[in-house]
Amino acid sequence: MPEKMTADRAGKSAPVKIEKLAAVKGMNDILPPDSARWEWLEDKVRGLMGRYAYRNIRTPILEHTQLFVRGIGEVTDIVEKEMYSFEDRSDKHGDHDHLTMRPENTASVVRAVTEHNLLYDGGKRLYYMGPMFRRERPQRGRYRQFHQIGAEALGFAGPEVDAELILLAAALWKELGLTDWRLEINSLGQPEERAQHRAQLIAHFEQHADALDEEARRRLHSNPLRILDTKNPAMKAVVESAPRLIDFLGSQSLAHFEGLKAILDANSIPWTLNHRLVRGLDYYNLTVFEFVTDRLGAQGTICAGGRYDYLIEQMGGKPAPAVGWALGVERVLELIKEQGALVEHPVPDAYAVIPEASALPVVLQTLQALRAAGISVQMHASATPEGMGSMKSQFKRADGSGARFALIFGADELAEGRVAVKPLRSEKAGSAQAQTLQPLNDVAAWAHMLCPDTAV
Ligand code: ATP
Ligand code: MG
Numbered sequence: 001m002p003e004k005m006t007a008d009r010a011g012k013s014a015p016v017k018i019e020k021l022a023a024v025k026g027m028n029d030i031l032p033p034d035s036a037r038w039e040w041l042e043d044k045v046r047g048l049m050g051r052y053a054y055r056n057i058r059t060p061i062l063e064h065t066q067l068f069v070r071g072i073g074e075v076t077d078i079v080e081k082e083m084y085s086f087e088d089r090s091d092k093h094g095d096h097d098h099l100t101m102r103p104e105n106t107a108s109v110v111r112a113v114t115e116h117n118l119l120y121d122g123g124k125r126l127y128y129m130g131p132m133f134r135r136e137r138p139q140r141g142r143y144r145q146f147h148q149i150g151a152e153a154l155g156f157a158g159p160e161v162d163a164e165l166i167l168l169a170a171a172l173w174k175e176l177g178l179t180d181w182r183l184e185i186n187s188l189g190q191p192e193e194r195a196q197h198r199a200q201l202i203a204h205f206e207q208h209a210d211a212l213d214e215e216a217r218r219r220l221h222s223n224p225l226r227i228l229d230t231k232n233p234a235m236k237a238v239v240e241s242a243p244r245l246i247d248f249l250g251s252q253s254l255a256h257f258e259g260l261k262a263i264l265d266a267n268s269i270p271w272t273l274n275h276r277l278v279r280g281l282d283y284y285n286l287t288v289f290e291f292v293t294d295r296l297g298a299q300g301t302i303c304a305g306g307r308y309d310y311l312i313e314q315m316g317g318k319p320a321p322a323v324g325w326a327l328g329v330e331r332v333l334e335l336i337k338e339q340g341a342l343v344e345h346p347v348p349d350a351y352a353v354i355p356e357a358s359a360l361p362v363v364l365q366t367l368q369a370l371r372a373a374g375i376s377v378q379m380h381a382s383a384t385p386e387g388m389g390s391m392k393s394q395f396k397r398a399d400g401s402g403a404r405f406a407l408i409f410g411a412d413e414l415a416e417g418r419v420a421v422k423p424l425r426s427e428k429a430g431s432a433q434a435q436t437l438q439p440l441n442d443v444a445a446w447a448h449m450l451c452p453d454t455a456v
Contacts, residue, residue, distance in 0.1 A: 026136070026144030033345040037333055040343050042129060044175050045149055052168050054125040054151055059108035061131070065098040070315060071107025073281040075223040078103045082134040101133040106308070106324060107315070109152050114317035123155030123320075129329075141299025141331045152324035154312070159259035162287040162307065162323050163267075166260075169291060169303055169325060170269050176332070177341040181302065183264075184274035185289045187257040188225075189249040191282050191310070197248040198224060204242050211238040226280035231298070244275045256286050283310035287323065295338045296331055303327035347402030348378040349450045351424075353394045354409050357387055363409045366419065366440050373447040378403060398424060405450055417441060421449070 023029055030038055049056070065085050072078050088097040102108055105128050118124050129149045136142050151168060153161045166183065173181055188194060201224045205212060212220070213235060216227045228239055249257070264271050277288050288306035296302075305325025313319040336343070350370070354363050367377050378401050382388050398406045408420040422435040438446040 024144070026138035028143060028145070036345050037336070037343045038329070041176065041329065041333060041336075042149075045127070045129065045172065048168065048172055048175060049127045049151070052125070052164065054127040054153075054168075057109060057112065057126040057128050058130070059102075059105065059112050059128070061102055061133075062099045063102055063108055063111070065100040067107050067111055067315075068100050068103060071110060071311065072104065073223075075219060075226070076280060078134060082136055084133045084135060103134045104132055104326065105130070105148060105150050106152060106311075106326070109150075109324075110154075110312055110315050110317065110322070113154055114312060114315060119155045119318070119320050123153065125151070125153050127151045139299070141296050141328070141334060143330060147329035148326045149329060150324060150326035152322060154322040155320045156323070157309070157321040159256050159287070160263060162260050162289075163263035165305060165323060165325055166264065166269065166289060167267055169305075169327070170267075172327075173291070176336055178332070178335055178339060180295050180335065180339060181291050181293050183269060183271045183289060183291055184277055185260070185264075185271050185287065186245070186274055186277040187249060187253060188245060188278065188285050188288055188306070189253040190285050193248045193250055193253060194225070194245065194282075194285075197243060197245050200243045201225065201227075205238070208238045211235060223280045225278045228276040228278050229280070239276060245278075246273075246275060253286060260287055279306055279308075283308050283314045285309050289325070291327075293335055296334055299331060301328070302331045302335060345402070346376075347404075348376045349403060349452065350375060350377045350405040350407050350421075351398035351401045351403040352377055352379045352407045352409065353391070353398055354380050354388050355391060355394075356411055357382075359409045359411070359414055362414060362440065366407075366409075366443060369443040370447055370450070373444060375447050375450045377407070404452070413437060414440075421446070 046056075065083070068083060069079055074080075083103055084101040086099060088099050090096050109126060109128065113119060113124065113126075127150065130147065131145050132148050133145055135144055138144060151165055153165060170183075173179075189197075202220060205216070205220055205224060205227060209217065209220075211234075212227070213230070213232050216230060216232075216235065219226055225245075227235075228242060230239060261271070271289075274290075277290060279288055284306055286307040286309070289304070290301050291303040292300050293302055294300060303325055305323070307321070307323040309321040310319075312322060352363060352367055354360065363379070367379055370377050380388065380394050380397060388394065395406065404423065404425050406422045406424055408422060410420060413420050416437075417440050418437045419440055420435055421438050423433045426433070436446075
């Protein structure tokens, strides 16, 4: 049982028994071999973002609470009940900072872009990856620390950038081998258009007030659009018969939407119009979209995005249009698993078997040279201070590591300045391949034979 020392008031230390050390509910460890899947996904994303000329941005996990209240909106699940917020210790003036662990990253990106005047010489394409924090009820596909990858294009107004972002996401699904998704789109129009719709929407819901649940009634006048987004099946009928936003759009908004659809069609990206797809706040406008799957149960949205042309101004920046999306990494990885796509676990190219501890200085020199040459080598290391362990146990470890070769640093070979290279996977390596002796002072001459590509 681990013990922790704490200082009591008298300054003496008293051991305090910690009952059980476990991760916080809803927050997960990502362990090997699973972490390899995360790295694989992140590598794919980095490559793809580079090809679309999106550049990486990294903002702090802690921000002023007010940033999210303004950037996400007061009448939202996140701000109403999901944020991890606290008061910082007071500074020397006695002021407390109200801080929040970011529940999403768009508000922070907008803050950073404004604070550093990033749009001074034109639009910027940015992407991020990292943990987000929301105090939701943990369940499959819904955690309290979860991870998002997001892309934001700031300073561009046309539908071609909305389309670029959707094509980027579709290209990512393709690279990841994901086929089980559908794209839902909608247009929220502009604030004036939404105001007219809003009045009729409220009238409709008032007429059917008995069909609304408590949350809907509460939001009826503060955020009626968000009622359309309800997950309550009992409200299906009242929501489906509600006035449709699209019928309130003017010609400019419709032209933007048509522009997007034409590009999607030309690129054979199938989409469906979902009239209930909304964002509840005034600074969201025009395009909204979601990538959805039926294979993950209730948590079926893997990626969500849209335009927020009024947010930058709302946050105190110079007015500039913007559009972006965020995907849920856990859900995407779960979908990959669900589809049976296999991600290979990394294995070392070689395992160093070291019969005598006295050989270690030479061995580590050789391994250093091999790794510099691009070879991945796992060194045998002993769990006890008494020597390196038997050859039998070392070879068992070598096998377990998945390495394709053992490097055997026996005393006789070392005396001749050589190391024995033994293929461990004869069925793959071909039985013709036998153990060889290689010179320690010229690693470059034989390192290549350990590579997965060259080893037959
Ligand atoms: P949902 O409707 O599932 O609650 P949301 O509208 O709150 O999603 P966004 O804020 O748009 O989600 O976040 C984008 C994506 O991040 C979601 O589509 C989802 O894939 C993922 N996501 C959101 N919340 C969580 C969470 N608590 N755990 C895991 N993934 C999440
Ligand atoms: Mg949510």
